[in-house]
Amino acid sequence: MAGQFEATTEIDRPIEEVFAFLADGTNDPKFSPRVQAIQKTPDGPTAVGTVFRSTVKDAGMTTKREIRITELESPTKIRWTETSKNLVTSADGGYDLESTGAGKTRVRIFNALEGHGIGKLLVGVALSAARKDARAFAARIKKAAEAS
Numbered sequence: 001m002a003g004q005f006e007a008t009t010e011i012d013r014p015i016e017e018v019f020a021f022l023a024d025g026t027n028d029p030k031f032s033p034r035v036q037a038i039q040k041t042p043d044g045p046t047a048v049g050t051v052f053r054s055t056v057k058d059a060g061m062t063t064k065r066e067i068r069i070t071e072l073e074s075p076t077k078i079r080w081t082e083t084s085k086n087l088v089t090s091a092d093g094g095y096d097l098e099s100t101g102a103g104k105t106r107v108r109i110f111n112a113l114e115g116h117g118i119g120k121l122l123v124g125v126a127l128s129a130a131r132k133d134a135r136a137f138a139a140r141i142k143k144a145a146e147a148s
Helices: 015-023 025-030 119-147
Strands: 003-011 035-041 051-058 061-073 077-082 088-101 104-115
Touching: 003 119, 015 025, 015 077, 015 088, 015 104, 015 119, 025 035, 025 051, 025 119, 061 088, 088 119, 104 119
Parallel strands: none
Antiparallel strands: 003 104, 035 051, 051 061, 061 077, 077 088, 088 104
């Protein structure tokens, strides 16, 4: 069973600032406690093709993740796909940003999860956990973006 989770939040920062914060995937540990370490390749501004390699801890298991930026439309759209070979991966994910006026930005995050091999049996559990945490995840993004 593959599926998607999503969440929306409103951030008290202008859209350009929120976009820059989210496009720099090295900020992920500021709002995702599962990310233990992350690095970007190549150096320089994030662009289509930029890869973020991370060490992530989920359900007591530590894995290596590789996420590639597939679309980047400043300041409204960021898309990625996971290229690493883990049991459960993010086949497609992204942020949609919308200015709501007065220096505020609405952000929608989503991730489509899919299982591979035995991960096909685990993806439902991972998806359930992600959906359960989605609102709290959006709140952590809000807090981190506003603090940056």
